[in-house]
Every structure is written in structure tokens, then in C-alpha cells.
Amino acid sequence: MKITVLGSGGWGTALALLLLRNGHQVTLWSYLEQESATLREKRANPVLPGVPLPDELELTADLSSVRGRELVVLATPSFAVRSTATKAAPLLDEGTVLVSVSKGIEEGSSLTLTQVIEEVTQDRFPIAALSGPSHAEEVAREVPTSVVVAAKDRAVAELVQDVFMNPVFRVYTTDDVLGVELAAALKNIIALCAGICDGLGFGDNTKAALMTRGLNEIARLGQALGGRRDTFAGLAGVGDLMVTCTSQHSRNRRCGVLIGQGHLPQQAVREVGMVVEGYYAAAAAKSLADKVGVDMPISQAVWRVLYRGKDPKTAAMELMAREKKPESEEVWT
Template structure:
């Protein structure tokens, strides 16, 4: 199949590599002509150092490459999804399967990214979400990985499963696009917080507490929006949460570490030197939670640190001093088992 990957960051490049290995005709689109030329000449992406890009892979800065494609992978940063999808509106063929692999919630509108794409493409293309515990650095090095393809129509998810799946990249299908996208966006916020506790010198106990309670509030929001509880106990939920909160591949965790060590929000962003999706997601998740009336204390705490300048130690103290409550009221895993 002819496929264009829109976005030549580490993740877009790793997915383009997978598709080339699976025998597809793949073009990787870059936002600037200079980057496209550099990728073609060097056959290496600086964000995937040491991973050679095969001669079969093509490079361009012309969005016209999506014309005639059977599938288009949207791999831009979350803040660029609407602008890019808008540019595709008059180019992409109706019926082309669009695969959203960016993770986040749009600022102001509080829309999930698949909704943004659908809105800009005027509903002419089915949108499938691909998400899960999948560091680009490891996918690029052929390390076994498992993800979820989620679509309202399972046949669309199964098509994406067929495109990407091979002996080192396992793809499961789901019809819960809402839950999958909420997992993808909010796990970055929790990972940022996990990094803060690392930077503060807290231990494994703290991280386990944070991840477990973070998962509970992710599930609360996802279910309130129409997602299913079981999605949060799967690869898109707990799987992606584990890998993002514990790995130094995670920019969100590394960013949090710097803040926990006392760096300012802006200085830490500059030191990371790349997009930190959790920074944007903290504000957008807070806005979305307020709209639907869901309590999310960890995400709120992240917002207070990132946007209101609160001290991380004071925020941790506040979280630990919250009113008593029962864990069973909101554990996604236990609620899932009760439904069964």
C-alpha cells in the first residue's frame, strides 16, 4: 500500500521504518524542506541515532504526497494536528484511512486529536488511533513492542493491524477510541509527575502510589467521556503508563525530574530541547475535567506547578493530606472485575 507518514520526529520515523519493512511504499513528510533533504542525504534521523533509514524510504516536504495513498499516518506534535489536518483537507482522497499517533488534547476546544482530524477533514476519512507502550527509540531498534489500534469501526482498526503487525510489533484492535486517546494524553501528565518525584528524591513507594492513583483519575475522566474501564487496564492505559513513568526515554519523565530538582518550568523545557506533551496536556486535561465535572487531583497538582508556579514539595504535601476515602470506589481494575 502507498502510505505517507506526516511528521518526521522519532515516532513518525520509527513507524515509517516498520511500514517499509512490511513491504509498503512509504514517504516520510517533514515540516521543512531542509529536514527532508537532510534525512535523504544522511539516511539517519538525529532523534533515532544509529538507526539507518532504508533506501526504499522516500522523503518530502510536500503534503501533496498524501494524494493517492491508502493510508496516512498523522505523527505531528499535538499542537500542530489541526493546522496540518486543515492543510490536508483539499488534498487527501476521501476514504483514505488516517492513523492518528499523536498524543494529547487540543487546547481551548478540549477535543481529542482524532476529533480534531475528523473536524478538519469534514468526516471524509475514517480515523484510527494507534497507541500503547512504544518508545520510538526501541521500535527503531527492533525491540518487541505491543500497541492498540482503536477505531469506531473495527474493520478500520483491523486494516491498521494488518499494515503494522509483524513478528516484532504486535497490534491489538479495539473499538474504544475515546478511552484509548484519553489514556494516551493523560499518561504523559502522570509521567511528568513521576519524574518530579524522582527529581525530589522520593522512592519506589511514591512512584507506585502516583501511578496507581494516576490511573484511577485517568479512568474517571475516560469513563465520564464515554470510554470503557477495561481500556485503562490494557496496553493503552496501564501499559503506556508504566513505560512512560519508568523510562529515561520519556521526555515527560525527564522534564519532571528537572523540575523536581529545582529547575524552573521554562529552563527545564529548554534543557529537554524537544516537545514535552505532558506540559500541554496538564492544562488541557484540567480544562476537560472541569467541563465534565471530574475530580483529578494529580493533574490539577501538575497544573499548579507548571502554570501557577507552585512548589513541588508543597503540592506533594497537599496531595498526601487529602481527605480520607475508599480505594474501591474508583479503581479501574476492580470496577472492571465487578462488571464481569
Template sequence: MAKIWILGAGGMGVSMAVMCANNGHQVNLYSPFEQEIETLLTEREHKKLLPGIRIPDGVSMTCTLPERIDADLAIVATPSFAVRGICGELKGRIRPDTVTACVSKGFEKGSLKTLSDVMQEELPTHQSVMLSGPSHAEEIARGVPTTVVAASRSRATAERVQDMLMNRWFRIYVSDDVAGVELGGALKNVIALAAGIVDGLQLGDNPKAALMTRGITEIARLGVAMGASTETFAGLSGIGDLIVTCTSVHSRNHRAGELIGKGRTATQAIEEVGMTVEGYTAAKCAYQLAQRTGVEMPIIEQVYRVLYENKKPSDAIRDLMGRPARHESEVIWLLSGKR
């Protein structure tokens, strides 16, 4: 039995708490919001995000972090914008041997840093693991078979988390490609927004399949430029997470995109979804990273222009379809003057 603290009581945080408790671990769930914790303690259920899923009685919940946190594993499950803050709160409280893991996906707005870099800056003496893959909170909490990747610069640390969390319905593979695993999880949210727009416009299956396929190509292209391995994007944290987020009814990013396709502005769509839509921030970060690295990302660029410059989705699709003819491997054919 491991001692696990989960920081963040949204859908993913609660689902991880349920899963870890059912796996026999001692679990503490933290949220800085007193009303949120009071409601969870009273109802033992997150009625908005995980209706019908009971939080086991053994899960302790609090809105106050103790001065000393006795934990084998601390799991960060906040929105991306709160990762630095919560890691700063952990500094000096957790044991030197506590492993930190993160199930959040995205970038730090402004700095464009990955969340693993943020965690490393705030908790430089602690080994960290990024958990990513096709893993909707709604299904983890219900015990639906789920498979993810634990990525760390230390294989021993990744395997330690694998040993702690893996069970008969939650399978974990390990990886040393932290950049690839993390970028796949962050950037798929942008493509999922675009997939939602396609569905909102009722364009059919052909464009959505093309979007997902060319989308993973763009994600891999930026990932390799940032030090990731190409093959990672063919795995669970790449194409696996992309498929589930682009097609699932649980996806907030797809839902927001669908509303945009039906005529809402980006702001209106996000307000209507009513929860954090990570793809919105990730789209701007990805666009800026593409400019910084000189990587061509036409889909990401068009999503950015729809979200932040009020470009019409139909115009974005027209511009994507009207790009110069290319070889699928991105080499322009210029043999004998032909393309």
C-alpha cells in the same frame, strides 16, 4: 504492499517510516521543514532522536505535498498542536478510501478537543484510527517487540490498519473504544511528569508506585465521564502506556519532571529537554476538563499548579498526602462516625 504516507519527520514519524519500509510497504515521509528533509536525505538517519538507525533507501522524503496523494494509509505523526493543520493539508489531496491514522497523543489546546475529534472535523469523509500504547519511537525503529492498540469507530477500518502494519515485532490489537484509548495516551504524559518530579526529588519507589496507581484511577475516572470504558484503562493504552512513560529513559515527560524535581521551573525544564513535552499542555487541558466535567483529579490538579502556578513540588506532595481519608474505591466511610 501498501502505499503509506507519514506526516511528520520527528522521532515517531521516522521510526514508523523505518518500520513500515522494513515491512515491505512503499513509504513517503513528509515534513514541512525543508532543512529537516535535506538533512534526512543526506544522512539517512535522524541523528538527534534516533542515532544509529538507518532510514531505508526505499523511503521517499519530501517537504512538499503533491496535489494528489496516492495512499492507502496516511499516518499523522506530528505534535498535538500541529494535527489540525496537517489534516487540513490532507483535505482534498488524499483518495476517498485513504484511511487516516494518528500516533500523536494529547489534546487540542484551547478547544480541549481530542485529536480524533480534530481529525474528524478536518477529514469528515475519511475513516480514522488512533494508534496508542507503550511504544517509544526509539524502540520501534530498532525492531524491539512492541504492542499497541488500533482504535476506531469502524472495526473493519481498525482491522485494515492491523493487517497493514502488524508484523513479527509490531503487534496490534483492535478496539472500538476510541475515547478510552486516546485519553489514556494523552493523560499518562501528565502522570509521567509527576513521576519524574518524584524521581528528581529522590523520594524512592513507594511514592512513585502510589502515584502511578492513583494516576490511572484518575485517568479512568475522567475517561468514563467522557464516554470511555473502564476496562480500556487496564490495557495497553492505559496502564501499559503509563508504565513505560513513567519509567523509561526515553520519556521526555519524565525527563522534564525530573528537572522540575531538581529545582528547575517548568519553562526551564522544557527548554532543557529541547523537544515537545506533551504533558505540559495536557496537564492544563486535563485540569480544565476535570473542572468542566466535575471529576475529582487531585494529582492532575497538583501537577497543573506546579507547572502553571509555580507551586513547590514539596507543597503539592504535602497537600496530596493530607487529603481526607478515603475508601480506595473513592467512597468516604462515615459508618458510626468513623472514616
């Protein structure tokens, strides 16, 4: 199959390599000509050290490389999905399958990324979202990984499953596109918070509680918006939450650690260097939660730390001191 991957960050590059290994003809598009030139010269991406880019992987900054493709993967940071899809849309052949692999909610519109793509392409192309616990650094090194692909149309989900799946990359399917995308975006807020807790010097108990209660509240919002609760118990939900809250590779967690250690949020985002999706997702979650009237104490506290200058330790102590309540809304009924 002829495939173009849009976005040559760690994730786009790791997936381009995976697709190449799966026997496809792959082009990796970079946003900047300079970025593509460096990849061509070094035949490696600095964010994936020790992973060579084979000669068969075509590297370009020319967006017309989406022409004549059966499948196009969108792997830019979430803030660039709209602009990239807008520029690519007129160049796409009819029937090209689009796969969104970015994790975020668009700032301002609060749309999920497949909703953004559907809007700019006027729903002209089959579309899927791929998500799950999958750090680029590990996928590039062929560490066994499992993900889930979501599409409204089962045939599209199964086609994407076939294209990506191999002995070290297992792909499940689901029809809950909204649930998968919300889980993917919202868990980054909890990962950022896990980092803050680490930076403050809290322990394993804190993190386990944060992950459990965090999952609970992002699932509550996801369900209120139309996602399925069981999606949050799957790879895109708890799976990705576990990996992002505990991993050394997680930039959201790393950003949180810096904040917990006393860096200002903006400073921490700059220091991490790569896109910190949780920072933007916290703002989107706040407006979505306000809109549908869902209580999200952890995400709200993170939002206050990120956008209102709240001291992280005070925010944590206030969370602990909230009014006492049963663990689940379904007991004592």
C-alpha cells in the same frame, strides 16, 4: 500499500521504517524542507542514532505526497495536528485511511486528535488511533512491542492492524477510540509527575502509589467523558503509563525530573527540546475535569506546579495530607 507518514520526529520515522519493513511503499514527510534535506543527506534521523534510513524510504517536505495514498499516518506533535490535517485534507484521495499516532488533547478546544482530524476533514475519511507502550527508539530497533489500534469501524481497525503488525510489533484492536486517545494523552501528566517525584528524590514507593492513584483518576475522567474503564487497564492505559513513568526515553518524565530538581517548568520544557505533551495535557485535563466535575487531585497538583508556580515539594506534601478516605468509592456501600 502506498503510505505517507506526516511528521519526521522520532515516532514518525520509527513507524515509517516499520511500515517499510512490512513491505509497503512509504514516504516520510517533514514539516521543514531543511529537516527533510538533512534526513536525505545523512540517511539517518539524529533522534534515532544508529538507525539507517534505507534508500527505498522516500523523504520529502512536499505535502502533495499524500496524494494517491491508501493510508496516511499523522505523527506530528499534537499542537500541529490541526494545521497539518487542514493543509493535507484537500489533497487526500477519497477512501484514504487516516491513522493518528500522536498523543495529546488539543489546547483550547480540548478535543482529542481524531476529533480534530474529523472536524477539519468534515468526517470524510475512515480514521483510527494507534497507541500503547511504544518508544520510537525501541520500535526503530525492532524491540518487541505491543500496541492497540482503535476505530469505530471494525474493518478499519483490522485493516490498520494488518498494515502495522509484524513479528516484533503486535497490534490489538478496539472500538473505544475516545478511551484510547484520552488514556494516551492523560498518562503523560502522571509521567511528568513521576519525573517530579524522581527529581525531588522520592523513592519506588512514591512512584508506585503515584502510578496507581494516577491511573485511577485519569480512568475516572476518561469514563466520565465516555471512554471505557477497561481501556485504561489495557495497553493504551496502564501499559503506556508504566513505560512512560519508568523509562529513560520518556521526555515527559525527564521534564518532570528537571522541575523536581528546581528548574522552572518553562525552562524544563525548553531544555527537553522535543515536544512535552504532558505539559499541554495538564491544562486540557484541568478544563475537562472542571467541565464534567471529576476530582483529579494529582493532575490538579501538577497543573498548579506547571501553571501557577506552586512549589513541587509542597504540592506533594499537600497530596499526602488530603482528607483520609477508603481506597475505592465502591467499598462500605
